[in-house]
Amino acid sequence: MKKHFGEQARSPRELIIKDWKESVFISPSNVAELTEYQLFGSPFLRAGYFDNRLYFTSTETAVDTPGHIQGALSAARRTADQISKLQN
Secondary structure (H helix, E strand, O other), X not given: OHHHHOHHHHOOOOOOXXXXXXXXXXXXXXXXXXXXXXXOOOHHHHOEEOOOXXXXXXXXXXXXXXXXXXXXXXXXXXXXXXHHHHHO
């Protein structure tokens, strides 16, 4: 952390935990449970764009466990693998 954000990053003053389900911009008020995971994982979101210089990598792009932290980690791993293959 220090390398990227300086000495102050070694001693945070507070920890903020945000439940995004409470945000009106993220979770519509008329949706009780956001469990329609079949809407996630579009192959168009998993492709590379602009000659493979732009990738969308988030839980919404995951094909396994989308909408969860595991999906975000899976998507990150997938994108890292895609980039690694281009460099070899």
